[in-house]
Amino acid sequence: MSADGTTSNPSGRIVVVGNEKGGSGKSTVAMHLAIALIKAGQRVATIDLDSRQSTFTHYIENRFAWAQHIGRELEIPNHLYFTENTNNPTAEDEAADGKAFLDVVNARTGSNDFIVIDTPGHDSYVGRIAHSIADVLITPLNDSFVDLDVLATVDRETLAVTGPSHYSRMVEEARQQRLLHGNLATEWIVLRNRLSMLNSRNTRCVGxxxxxxxxxxxxxxAEGLAERVIFREFYPRGLTAFDAVDERTLGTRLTMSHVAARLEIENLVTVLGLRGSATSGRPTGNSRAAA
Ligand SMILES: Nc1ncnc2c1ncn2[C@@H]1O[C@H](COP(=O)(O)OP(=O)(O)OP(=O)(O)O)[C@@H](O)[C@H]1O
Ligand SMILES: [Mg+2]
Known part of the structure; x- marks a missing residue:
């Protein structure tokens, strides 16, 4: 990829998980997606652009430590934590960060089938570049008008959507930029997250x-993930709904919630059409952590 956003090596599909609303489920979705893709036989690199919270990085570190603790092999993506200067950066700082980011992406495209990038829950220069190079953009969205606000303006009487809001305008600009440079359009998928099991008026109106x-x-x-406590419990052990269902790996008893969560993620990967044609027996080049 060059600094103007054009793609020089198209072999690694770039999947960006983005939403300027914090806490919408970006890191959770990025981790599940990365592990699901590795398990489907894909070579996966991951990049964490959230240099302040680094949830994605900690999630992967937790997985590594848990694999060693239980003496089992767990798939670990080829991960990079990228630090962006967020302390009143000058135009030169931004240009340097943008170039460094494109360099690390470029270095990973040839040797990986997918590059999964998690972005921070706020606007940032490198975050915007990531949106402009996304082949696929996944925006997890909690089922609430507060979360919808970053995507759309809403009529307060009728609750009907009246137009785009700041995040969707940024995505539009990033997509236009990409098209101007002759790249294929970004496929944008909005994934409803933490869906309530109850069929409320709120859920219907947001839908x-x-x-x-x-x-x-x-x-x-995309119909996304239900609100499940289990998605929060996976994090300290770095696990996902895709991991083996034996009690030693889980560190706890298997529940129906785990089975249901796994089905939701499987549906998601199918809906996203990201699994590709690789077979599960293919060597992935991703490391496996074990004691
Ligand atoms: N489907 C779900 N059910 C229950 N809890 C969930 C679900 N998805 C995410 N969570 C929880 O919601 C919180 C926010 O999730 P996550 O950290 O993935 O969001 P984020 O968009 O990456 O946040 P940030 O913008 O702060 O980086 C976490 O506590 C996570 O465990
Ligand atoms: Mg996050």
Whole structure:
């Protein structure tokens, strides 16, 4: 990839998980996606752009430590934690960070099938570059008007969507930039996360708003993940709903919630169409951590 956003080596598909709203599930989705892709036989590199919280990086570190603790092999992506200067950066600082980021992406495209990039829950220079080089952009969104606010403006009387908001305008600009440089359009998928098991008016209205917005802004809506405590419990051990279901790996008893979460992630990977044609027996080049 060059500094103007053009792609020089198209072999690694770039999947960016982004939403300027904090806490929408980006790091959780990025981790699940990366592990699901490795398990499907893909070579996966991961990049954490959230230099302040580094949740994605800690998640992977927790996985490494847990694998050693239980003496089992667990797939570990080829991970990089990228630090961006966020302390009043000058234009020169931004240009240097942007170039360094494109260099690390470029260095990974040839040797990986996918590069999964987790972004911070706020606007940043490198975050915007990441959006402009995304082959696939996944935006997890909690089922709430507070979260919808970053994507759309809403009529306060009717609760109907009236137009795009700041994050969707940024995505539009990033997509336009990409097209200007002759790249294929970014496929944008908005993934509903933490869906309530109860069929509330709120859930219905947010769903209708998203459907309308998807036509305005050309994204696909994916039925995402339900609100499940188990998604929070995976983190300290670096596990995902895709990991082996034996009690030693889980460190706890298997529950129906685990099975349901796994099905949701499997559906998600299928809906995203990211599994590719690789077979599960293929060597991935990703490391496996074990004692
Ligand atoms: N489907 C879910 N069910 C229950 N809890 C969830 C679900 N998805 C995510 N969470 C929890 O929601 C919180 C936020 O998730 P996560 O850290 O993945 O969001 P994020 O968008 O990366 O946040 P940030 O913008 O701060 O980086 C975490 O406590 C996570 O465990
Ligand atoms: Mg995060």
């Amino acid at each position: 209708e708003g998203l459907q309308k917005l998807s036509q305005m802004l050309n994204f696909r809506c």
